[in-house]
Amino acid sequence: MNFRQIEFDRELIERCQTNAPRYTSYPTADRFSLDFGVNQQLSQMKQVFTPEFNQAVSLYIHIPFCNTLCLYCGCNKIITNNRAKITEYLEYLAKEFALYHQLIGKKLPVIQLHFGGGSPSWLSISEVQQVMNLVREYFILENAEEIAMELDPRHVTDEFMSALYQEGFNRVSLGVQDFDPVVQKAVNRIQPLADTQRVLDQAAKLGFKSTSIDLIYGLPLQTLASYRQTMDIVINQLKPARIALFNYAHLPHIFMPQTRINEADLPSANEKLNILQMCVERLAEAGYVLIGMDHFARPDDELAIALSEQTLQRNFQGYSTFADTNMLAFGVSSIGFVGNSYYQSAKDLDSYYNFLNADQLPILRGLLLSPDDVLRREIIQQIMCQFELNYAAVAEKYQLDFANYFAAELAELPELAKIGLITLTPSGFQVSNKGRFLIRNVAKVFDRYLRANQDNRRYSKVI
Incomplete structure (x- = not known):
């Protein structure tokens, strides 16, 4: 092909x-069962993490905090400007890391580390350093091939980007969705282009190996003409290595914030297809490679190379080059994969904290394949x-x-x-x-x- x-x-x-x-x-995660809880997952982990086990693992750390609510968002998040809540959360995250270390019994090498959310970039520089010190205390990061963070450009400074680079981060993903101020207001995410441009410029200056931008089509008040302007900016001005072009899933019966979106403002099915077709044609003209579904990358990006070499993989972060490893998950609602089992941590802070106060891994549900x-x-x-x-x-x-x-x-x-x-x-x-x-x-x-x-x-x- x-x-x-x-x-x-x-x-x-x-x-x-x-x-x-x-x-x-x-x-899929909706098949996970409460009958497969912490004891069952501990049994699976003990079978995998034997004294002889020394393979590299992937780590996912969920930072659930955001300072504003984006109405389209279906992620597990906590809206707060109370920094004390973040301080408390990081204390419990340290307990979770210590429990995993007790279980595994040694420091394992890491091939991939991903910070997701929420908005991990809502952490301060010192808090990022605190978490990275925690990772290094219990794992070996020296040979990690990818250390990535999802960023909200609205509160990312040049100093924050420099701190990430010094800590070993080499890939960042920026939430953008749409640059039209009318659409941004409709979804409660006002994000000036200058913020996004500044973060990408700093990433290039520092030497991050890959940058990605998330876009969403189908948001309220979007039109073909308005989104063409957004694509012009992304392709001709920002030029990220990767682009994720997501279809907005309006599921207000599942995601409560979406009830505040006026359904009458959503583009029709025909207009959504017009927008998608325009985006695809523009990306093709600009030389981007369709990785699959809704992911695009420049031909020299690792994802495009993996696609051509038939080594592309897929995990909870989407298309990847590192999915074929055990993934340990940290933080509220995070999902991991060990051996032939999936597991998910408690979905709310109180339950997550209660598990850890009882010196138990905060595993709520899972599935043995x-x-x-x-x-x-x-x-x-x-x-x-x-x-x-x-x-x-x-x-x-x-x-x-x-x-x-x-x-x-x-x-x-x-x-x-x-x-x-x-x-x-x-x-x-x-x-x-x-x-x-x-x-x-x-x-x-x-x-x-x-x-x-x-x-x-x-x-x-x-x-």
Whole structure:
């Protein structure tokens, strides 16, 4: 497949519009169970982290605090300007790190460290240093290939960026969404272009190896003309290495702040597609590579290289080059992956603190993957990241009769081929270039949980 080619088939997208998981994990997080709690996860961790274990791990640290509420946001966040709350949270984070160290029994090397939120950049410089000292106390960071933080440019200073660089950070992701002041007001996120430009300029000056910008189309009061101006700024002026172009998922029954958005102000489905098509065409003209779904990167970025070399992976942070490692998760609501199990920490501060006060890891729920889950996770990962599936390779690895095991799934593939999402081959199938925008439609065919229960209203639309 020529990954440099971007083919936007509007008719196909309109025909295939549906709701589906984003498959940052399989099974997806909504399948986690309260029956799989801290004791079950401790058992799994002890099986993995034996005295002989010395593989590099990934770390995710959730900083839930923001100083303002963005109405579109579906993240787990706490709106506060009370710095004492952050101080208290970091004290409990230290307890959590100490408990993990007691369990593992030694300092493991780290390949990837990611700060998410919330707004991790709402931490002060000294608080970032405090957390990084904590990481270094219990883990080995010297050979980490990626240390990243999600930034809100509105409160990031040049001094903060310098402090990040000195602490070893080499990648930053900036929330932008839209530069139109009218849209910004409608979603309660006033963000001058100068703030974003200043942060990116400082990142380039310091030598950060990669910068990313998050955009959202489908927000209230957006129009094709107004969003074209935002794309002009991003492509011609900001020039980030990576761009995530998310479809706004209006789910007010799940995310309470979205109830404050006037649904009458949301662009129509047709206008949203107009906006998306314009964005895709502009990004293609500018030389960006479609990584998959809604992620784009410059050809020399690690994601684009991994795509071409078929080493691309996917985890809870989206497309990645480091997903095939155990991931330890720290902080309220964070999600980790160890061995063949997923786990999620307590979702509210009181519960999170209560676990740690009892000297317990704050694990609320999780899932031990069955052999079928492991098999389907690999298949869905291949579809989402390599955009193809080889039946014989899967059959040989898992010692099964692919045609018999997946008879129901295989029966659905000719229809996907007929409409142009995939091309069937003697050994499997390849996703078409135009099908990469609708990759979730292909992956969900192999989702056993969705097949058993077709209620997909909890998921966002694929486009």
